[in-house]
Protein backbone atom coordinates (compact mmCIF):
# COMPACT_ATOMS: atom_id res chain seq x y z
CA UNK A 309 0.00 0.00 0.00
CA UNK A 310 1.62 3.22 -1.16
CA UNK A 311 0.61 6.73 -0.23
CA UNK A 312 1.20 9.91 -2.22
CA UNK A 313 3.68 11.08 0.38
CA UNK A 314 5.74 7.87 0.12
CA UNK A 315 5.64 7.77 -3.68
CA UNK A 316 6.68 11.40 -4.03
CA UNK A 317 9.46 11.11 -1.43
CA UNK A 318 10.76 7.81 -2.80
CA UNK A 319 10.61 8.23 -6.58
CA UNK A 320 13.86 10.13 -7.00
CA UNK A 321 12.34 13.05 -8.91
CA UNK A 322 12.10 16.75 -8.04
CA UNK A 323 8.96 17.46 -5.97
CA UNK A 324 7.12 19.36 -8.71
CA UNK A 325 7.71 16.70 -11.36
CA UNK A 326 6.71 13.90 -8.97
CA UNK A 327 3.49 15.73 -8.10
CA UNK A 328 2.63 16.44 -11.75
CA UNK A 329 3.10 12.79 -12.75
CA UNK A 330 1.19 11.46 -9.77
CA UNK A 331 -1.68 13.90 -10.35
CA UNK A 332 -1.90 12.71 -13.96
CA UNK A 333 -1.71 9.02 -13.00
CA UNK A 334 -4.50 9.48 -10.43
CA UNK A 335 -6.55 11.97 -12.45
CA UNK A 336 -6.60 14.43 -9.53
CA UNK A 337 -5.53 18.01 -8.90
CA UNK A 338 -2.87 19.46 -6.61
CA UNK A 339 -5.32 20.22 -3.78
CA UNK A 340 -6.57 16.61 -3.68
CA UNK A 341 -3.05 15.24 -3.67
CA UNK A 342 -2.01 17.40 -0.74
CA UNK A 343 -5.19 16.78 1.25
CA UNK A 344 -5.01 12.98 0.78
CA UNK A 345 -1.28 12.42 1.03
CA UNK A 346 -1.61 9.65 3.68
CA UNK A 347 -4.24 7.63 1.85
CA UNK A 348 -3.45 4.22 0.32
CA UNK A 349 -3.65 4.62 -3.47
CA UNK A 350 -5.06 2.16 -6.05
CA UNK A 351 -2.43 -0.34 -7.23
CA UNK A 352 -3.04 0.16 -10.98
CA UNK A 353 -2.45 3.87 -10.78
CA UNK A 354 0.59 3.42 -8.57
CA UNK A 355 2.03 1.09 -11.23
CA UNK A 356 1.44 3.72 -13.94
CA UNK A 357 3.11 6.36 -11.79
CA UNK A 358 6.14 4.17 -11.03
CA UNK A 359 6.58 3.45 -14.76
CA UNK A 360 6.42 7.17 -15.63
CA UNK A 361 8.80 8.02 -12.78
CA UNK A 362 11.33 5.50 -14.09
CA UNK A 363 11.04 6.86 -17.63
CA UNK A 364 11.44 10.40 -16.31
CA UNK A 365 14.56 9.37 -14.35
CA UNK A 366 15.86 7.92 -17.64
CA UNK A 367 15.44 11.36 -19.24
CA UNK A 368 12.11 11.30 -21.10
CA UNK A 369 10.72 14.85 -21.31
CA UNK A 370 7.89 15.73 -18.91
CA UNK A 371 5.81 17.03 -21.83
CA UNK A 372 5.88 13.64 -23.58
CA UNK A 373 4.99 11.75 -20.37
CA UNK A 374 2.13 14.13 -19.59
CA UNK A 375 1.18 14.37 -23.27
CA UNK A 376 0.78 18.13 -23.15
CA UNK A 377 2.55 21.46 -22.80
CA UNK A 378 1.13 24.93 -22.24
CA UNK A 379 1.94 27.61 -24.86
CA UNK A 380 0.43 31.11 -25.14
CA UNK A 381 -2.07 30.10 -22.43
CA UNK A 382 -3.37 27.07 -24.37
CA UNK A 383 -2.81 23.39 -23.59
CA UNK A 384 -1.26 21.71 -26.62
CA UNK A 385 -1.14 17.96 -26.91
CA UNK A 386 2.31 16.72 -27.81
CA UNK A 387 3.87 13.40 -28.77
CA UNK A 388 7.40 12.39 -29.73
CA UNK A 389 6.36 13.23 -33.33
CA UNK A 390 6.60 16.95 -32.54
CA UNK A 391 8.98 19.44 -30.96
CA UNK A 392 7.89 20.43 -27.45
CA UNK A 393 6.69 24.08 -27.57
CA UNK A 394 9.19 26.41 -25.83
CA UNK A 395 8.37 29.62 -23.94
CA UNK A 396 10.96 31.41 -26.16
CA UNK A 397 8.75 30.81 -29.18
CA UNK A 398 5.95 32.92 -27.69
CA UNK A 399 8.07 35.91 -28.78
CA UNK A 400 7.60 34.84 -32.41
CA UNK A 401 3.82 34.65 -31.96
CA UNK A 402 3.64 37.99 -30.14
CA UNK A 403 5.75 39.68 -32.80
CA UNK A 404 3.60 38.30 -35.62
CA UNK A 405 0.43 39.40 -33.81
CA UNK A 406 1.89 42.88 -33.36
CA UNK A 407 2.50 43.14 -37.12
CA UNK A 408 -1.01 41.86 -37.90
CA UNK A 409 -2.69 44.31 -35.52
CA UNK A 410 -3.51 46.89 -38.20
CA UNK A 411 -4.49 44.37 -40.88
CA UNK A 412 -8.09 43.18 -41.26
CA UNK A 413 -8.62 39.49 -42.12
CA UNK A 414 -4.89 38.81 -42.50
CA UNK A 415 -3.52 35.77 -44.27
CA UNK A 416 -0.76 33.96 -42.35
CA UNK A 417 1.56 31.04 -43.14
CA UNK A 418 3.41 28.94 -40.52
CA UNK A 419 6.15 26.80 -42.08
CA UNK A 420 7.04 23.56 -40.25
CA UNK A 421 4.24 23.82 -37.71
CA UNK A 422 5.02 20.71 -35.61
CA UNK A 423 2.47 20.63 -32.77
CA UNK A 424 0.69 23.59 -34.39
CA UNK A 425 1.50 25.79 -31.38
CA UNK A 426 2.38 28.89 -33.46
CA UNK A 427 -0.37 28.61 -36.09
CA UNK A 428 -3.10 27.70 -33.60
CA UNK A 429 -2.11 30.49 -31.16
CA UNK A 430 -2.23 33.06 -33.98
CA UNK A 431 -5.59 31.73 -35.21
CA UNK A 432 -7.06 31.86 -31.69
CA UNK A 433 -5.81 35.41 -31.12
CA UNK A 434 -7.07 36.51 -34.54
CA UNK A 435 -10.28 34.66 -35.42
CA UNK A 436 -10.57 36.84 -38.55
CA UNK A 437 -7.24 35.53 -39.91
CA UNK A 438 -6.85 32.83 -42.56
CA UNK A 439 -4.03 30.71 -41.19
CA UNK A 440 -2.25 27.98 -43.12
CA UNK A 441 0.40 25.69 -41.68
CA UNK A 442 2.75 23.19 -43.32
CA UNK A 443 4.86 20.28 -42.18
CA UNK A 444 6.91 17.61 -43.91
CA UNK A 445 5.91 15.09 -41.24
CA UNK A 446 2.45 13.54 -41.60
CA UNK A 447 2.63 12.46 -37.95
CA UNK A 448 3.28 16.05 -36.87
CA UNK A 449 0.41 17.36 -39.01
CA UNK A 450 -1.94 14.87 -37.34
CA UNK A 451 -0.94 16.22 -33.91
CA UNK A 452 -1.30 19.82 -35.13
CA UNK A 453 -4.72 19.18 -36.69
CA UNK A 454 -5.94 17.52 -33.48
CA UNK A 455 -4.75 20.53 -31.46
CA UNK A 456 -6.52 22.95 -33.81
CA UNK A 457 -9.73 20.93 -33.56
CA UNK A 458 -9.61 20.58 -29.78
CA UNK A 459 -8.81 24.25 -29.20
CA UNK A 460 -11.32 25.45 -31.79
CA UNK A 461 -8.84 27.13 -34.13
CA UNK A 462 -9.47 27.42 -37.87
CA UNK A 463 -6.16 26.43 -39.46
CA UNK A 464 -5.63 24.75 -42.83
CA UNK A 465 -2.85 22.16 -42.78
CA UNK A 466 -0.74 21.36 -45.84
CA UNK A 467 1.77 18.49 -46.09
CA UNK A 468 5.14 19.15 -47.70
CA UNK A 469 8.64 20.57 -47.56
CA UNK A 470 8.60 24.34 -46.82
CA UNK A 471 7.00 26.23 -49.73
CA UNK A 472 6.57 23.05 -51.78
CA UNK A 473 3.56 22.35 -49.58
CA UNK A 474 1.87 25.32 -51.28
CA UNK A 475 2.40 24.09 -54.83
CA UNK A 476 -0.82 23.35 -56.57
CA UNK A 477 -2.68 26.03 -54.66
CA UNK A 478 -4.21 28.14 -57.43
CA UNK A 479 -4.33 31.04 -57.58
CA UNK A 480 -1.05 31.25 -55.63
CA UNK A 481 -1.86 32.56 -52.14
CA UNK A 482 -0.03 35.61 -50.83
CA UNK A 483 0.47 36.26 -47.15
CA UNK A 484 0.58 39.22 -44.79
CA UNK A 485 2.96 37.28 -42.58
CA UNK A 486 5.09 34.16 -42.79
CA UNK A 487 6.40 32.72 -39.53
CA UNK A 488 8.57 29.70 -38.80
CA UNK A 489 10.44 27.94 -36.04
CA UNK A 490 12.52 25.70 -38.31
CA UNK A 491 15.23 23.18 -37.40
CA UNK A 492 18.28 25.37 -36.78
CA UNK A 493 20.66 23.29 -34.69
CA UNK A 494 23.85 22.39 -36.58
CA UNK A 495 24.50 18.68 -37.14
CA UNK A 496 27.67 18.84 -35.04
CA UNK A 497 26.06 20.61 -32.04
CA UNK A 498 26.60 18.46 -28.91
CA UNK A 499 23.26 19.69 -27.45
CA UNK A 500 21.49 17.25 -29.81
CA UNK A 501 22.63 14.41 -27.56
CA UNK A 502 21.65 16.14 -24.31
CA UNK A 503 18.47 16.56 -22.25
CA UNK A 504 15.03 16.68 -23.90
CA UNK A 505 16.57 17.05 -27.37
CA UNK A 506 17.58 13.36 -27.34
CA UNK A 507 13.89 12.47 -27.39
CA UNK A 508 12.58 15.08 -29.84
CA UNK A 509 12.24 14.46 -33.60
CA UNK A 510 15.61 15.22 -35.30
CA UNK A 511 13.65 16.60 -38.29
CA UNK A 512 12.37 19.40 -36.03
CA UNK A 513 15.74 20.17 -34.47
CA UNK A 514 18.56 19.97 -37.00
CA UNK A 515 19.09 20.67 -40.70
CA UNK A 516 21.90 18.08 -40.59
CA UNK A 517 24.18 20.83 -41.91
CA UNK A 518 25.42 24.18 -40.54
CA UNK A 519 22.15 25.09 -38.80
CA UNK A 520 21.20 27.73 -41.38
CA UNK A 521 20.04 25.51 -44.25
CA UNK A 522 16.32 25.67 -43.46
CA UNK A 523 16.49 29.37 -42.54
CA UNK A 524 18.17 30.08 -45.92
CA UNK A 525 15.45 28.21 -47.81
CA UNK A 526 12.70 30.01 -45.94
CA UNK A 527 14.21 33.46 -46.55
CA UNK A 528 14.91 32.79 -50.23
CA UNK A 529 11.44 31.51 -50.97
CA UNK A 530 9.50 34.13 -49.03
CA UNK A 531 9.34 36.84 -51.69
CA UNK A 532 7.17 34.73 -53.99
CA UNK A 533 4.55 34.28 -51.26
CA UNK A 534 4.45 37.59 -49.38
CA UNK A 535 2.28 40.60 -50.15
CA UNK A 536 4.04 43.97 -50.50
CA UNK A 537 4.63 45.11 -46.91
CA UNK A 538 4.32 41.53 -45.69
CA UNK A 539 6.51 40.29 -42.84
CA UNK A 540 8.76 37.26 -42.43
CA UNK A 541 9.74 36.34 -38.86
CA UNK A 542 11.79 33.30 -37.90
CA UNK A 543 13.12 31.80 -34.70
CA UNK A 544 16.81 30.83 -34.74
CA UNK A 545 19.70 29.79 -32.54
CA UNK A 546 21.38 31.97 -29.91
CA UNK A 547 24.34 32.80 -32.20
CA UNK A 548 22.57 33.03 -35.58
CA UNK A 549 20.90 36.47 -35.44
CA UNK A 550 23.54 38.40 -37.44
CA UNK A 551 23.64 35.70 -40.11
CA UNK A 552 19.85 35.60 -40.42
CA UNK A 553 19.73 39.40 -40.70
CA UNK A 554 22.31 39.15 -43.50
CA UNK A 555 20.12 36.59 -45.29
CA UNK A 556 17.11 38.91 -44.98
CA UNK A 557 19.10 41.93 -46.20
CA UNK A 558 20.44 39.96 -49.16
CA UNK A 559 16.90 38.86 -50.08
CA UNK A 560 15.75 42.51 -50.22
CA UNK A 561 13.88 42.72 -46.92
CA UNK A 562 13.67 46.12 -45.21
CA UNK A 563 13.42 47.14 -41.52
CA UNK A 564 15.34 43.96 -40.72
CA UNK A 565 15.70 43.43 -36.98
CA UNK A 566 16.23 40.82 -34.28
CA UNK A 567 14.40 40.60 -30.97
CA UNK A 568 15.56 39.22 -27.65
CA UNK A 569 13.83 36.50 -25.65
CA UNK A 570 13.32 36.61 -21.88
CA UNK A 571 16.87 35.35 -21.38
CA UNK A 572 18.18 38.37 -23.33
CA UNK A 573 19.19 36.26 -26.35
CA UNK A 574 18.49 37.44 -29.90
CA UNK A 575 16.01 34.66 -30.61
CA UNK A 576 13.99 35.81 -33.63
CA UNK A 577 14.77 37.90 -36.69
CA UNK A 578 12.49 39.33 -39.33
CA UNK A 579 11.94 41.92 -41.99
CA UNK A 580 9.37 43.35 -44.39
CA UNK A 581 9.02 43.45 -48.16
Ligand code: GLN
Nearest residue numbers: 489490491492493512513
Ligand atom coordinates in the same frame (compact mmCIF):
# COMPACT_ATOMS: atom_id res chain seq x y z
N1 GLN B 1 14.90 25.93 -29.33
C1 GLN B 1 15.20 24.53 -29.47
C2 GLN B 1 16.39 24.18 -28.61
O1 GLN B 1 17.46 24.68 -28.83
C3 GLN B 1 15.44 24.13 -30.89
C4 GLN B 1 14.23 24.27 -31.72
C5 GLN B 1 14.52 24.32 -33.17
O2 GLN B 1 15.52 23.82 -33.68
N2 GLN B 1 13.67 24.96 -33.86
O3 GLN B 1 16.24 23.42 -27.69
